[in-house]
Amino acid sequence: MMENFRGGMSESVDVVIAGGGAVGSAVAYFLAQNSAFAGTVAVLEPDPSYEFAASARSAGSIRRQFSTPLNIALSEFGWQFLRSVPEVGLVESSYLLLASQAGLPALRENISLQHRCGVQAQLHHAKELSRRYPWLQVGDLAAGADTASGEGWFDGYALLRSLRAANERRGVRYVRDRVLHIDMHATDAVGGVRLAGGGAMQCRYLVLAAGTGSRSLALQAGVDLPVFARKRNVFVFECAKEIPRCPLVVDTSGLWFRPEGERFICGPAPEADPDVALGDFEVDDGQFDALAWPALAHRVPAFEAVRVTGAWAGHYDYNVFDQNAFVGPCDAVPNLLLANGFSGHGLQQAPGIGRALAEFIAYGKYRTIDVTPFSYSRYARQEPLREHNVI
Ligand SMILES: Cc1cc2nc3c(=O)[nH]c(=O)nc-3n(C[C@H](O)[C@H](O)[C@H](O)COP(=O)(O)OP(=O)(O)OC[C@H]3O[C@@H](n4cnc5c(N)ncnc54)[C@H](O)[C@@H]3O)c2cc1C
Incomplete structure (x- = not known):
């Protein structure tokens, strides 16, 4: 650990996850399970009570009746995953x-x-x-x-709590802090993050899972999220x-x-x-x-x-562009991994998105569900992948 220029401590971590809601916690969960990944992970989450997180305020419902095949595939895996977690009380x-x-x-x-x-x-x-x-x-x-x-409802807050508890049992570190600033290594690479508490972290990958807080952070890396x-x-x-x-x-x-x-x-x-x-x-x-x-x-x-x-x-x-998520690396900043813009159906997708991003980090590609259609490049090309069943 080194002292950084603001007097806080700076450390090096393989994967920094900004936001420890259901999505950020699911990424950490699948990384911690993956034997091909031996790196370090830090989940930065300012509010361990999750008072305002969408994951704690959702309606906790899951469906297959989408108009986008990828949403159907993600919910299908979400359903299987939820069935394996009794605490969520899946109905x-x-x-x-x-x-x-x-x-x-x-x-x-x-x-x-x-x-x-x-x-x-x-x-x-x-x-x-x-x-x-x-x-x-x-x-x-x-x-x-x-x-x-294959449709129904569950306790979304219990899902978040179970993911976090499983992660902590496996030694994933949750740091109670907020990402203030993204430091760029060059125009096309994230070098690390600076934290509200004064510390800093360098990382190989930054996963942006800060919910509605993601837009202002992404802008610092030159990525304009229409979220x-x-x-x-x-x-x-x-x-x-x-x-x-x-x-x-x-x-x-x-x-x-x-x-x-x-x-x-x-x-x-x-x-x-x-x-x-x-x-x-x-x-x-x-x-x-x-x-x-x-x-x-x-x-x-x-x-x-x-x-x-x-x-x-x-x-x-x-x-606001097409009501589907942005997931995975940005062409312009390949080590910035997005998980944003869920438009009201992100809780059921958290397991599928978590597994996809963990695969991307561990293997450099998606192995089970290919989430490439959700990449940010569709916005850069102005080619929407519209979800018509937004609830
Ligand atoms: C009323 C309502 C009903 C919903 N119903 C459903 C439903 O039935 N089914 C469904 O699948 N989805 C539903 N959703 C959507 C679902 O809740 C979200 O898509 C999902 O919870 C998103 O999870 P997340 O982890 O990305 O975001 P969040 O749960 O919001 O977590 C983001 C976390 O990032 C943290 N954060 C913010 N800024 C920073 C920062 N700068 N640095 C570090 N951390 C930061 C926050 O503290 C927060 O804990 C609903 C949402 C709402 C609001």
Whole structure:
């Protein structure tokens, strides 16, 4: 260890991971397991309570009904991984994506892509929907799609905690500090990072997994990530009537709802969706009455008499370019590995992304799921890989 120019200590680490949320912790988890990797890892995470991390504020749901094959593959591995972690309390239950007549062609198109990817999504026309889900108001619906397996929900915070605990048992070091600055070795290589606590670390690879904090860090390496913080409110409510076999329903209004134990949670699609300040976690209470309740009561008449019992707000790291993640090395800075822009589906993908980046570091290439389609170069080329099913 050497003293650095600010008087703090400087050390050399093979892999620095900026951000110890689910994604950063999953990268560390798969590196620690990989016998081909014998290097050192430091996870830099300023908040061990994860108060504002998206991984602690998510709706913890997992699906296969995406429009991008890579998202399907990542969730498939995520599902297998979650099944092996009892602490997360994985519940198997379908998503039900509803469509009006106007939305039917897109739903059909997504289903045929999902079939090509091995997902047995099923289309049900309104009458059949009503038979399967008798509590659903289908008058204005053309159809809905669900699956028989491989979708559901889990405790996202428990996933994060289990990954971190497993890492610490294996000797992965979590440093309670914030990356302030990325030091460039040359214009095309990260040399290391400087920390808020005054220390510094040199590294071979920097994994940028700092959620909504990633954009400002990436800019220091000359990488302009089109990823911004977008607020999402989640409301918890009780319903006196029973809603049997309720899946995670995605309504035509953009609202989603699902059971959570004896209660329900829901999230309305915001009308305006501005970038928000990184510290703004105030719940927009008015959204329940203005957006959520009318849509809930319209779709499920039994929801006319619900009682809100809680709410929270969290931030999506939202990729405004194409709503898919940026993963892996940047052409312009090959030792900067991105894991950003998950746009609301990053928790289920954390195991798959963690394994992919660990493979890249250990072998110089992806061995299981090829995440190259998520590389940053698509943004540089202005060739979006759009995910249409963003919830
Ligand atoms: C309301 C809501 C509902 C969601 N629902 C789902 C869902 O149902 N299914 C799903 O798959 N996904 C869902 N998501 C998305 C999912 O939560 C995220 O995609 C995922 O948690 C991202 O994980 P992460 O580790 O990249 O980010 P985070 O969990 O945000 O972790 C980033 C970490 O980086 C740290 N950090 C920030 N700046 C720095 C810095 N300068 N230096 C070092 N560390 C730093 C932070 O302290 C934080 O702990 C939801 C998100 C929200 C907000």
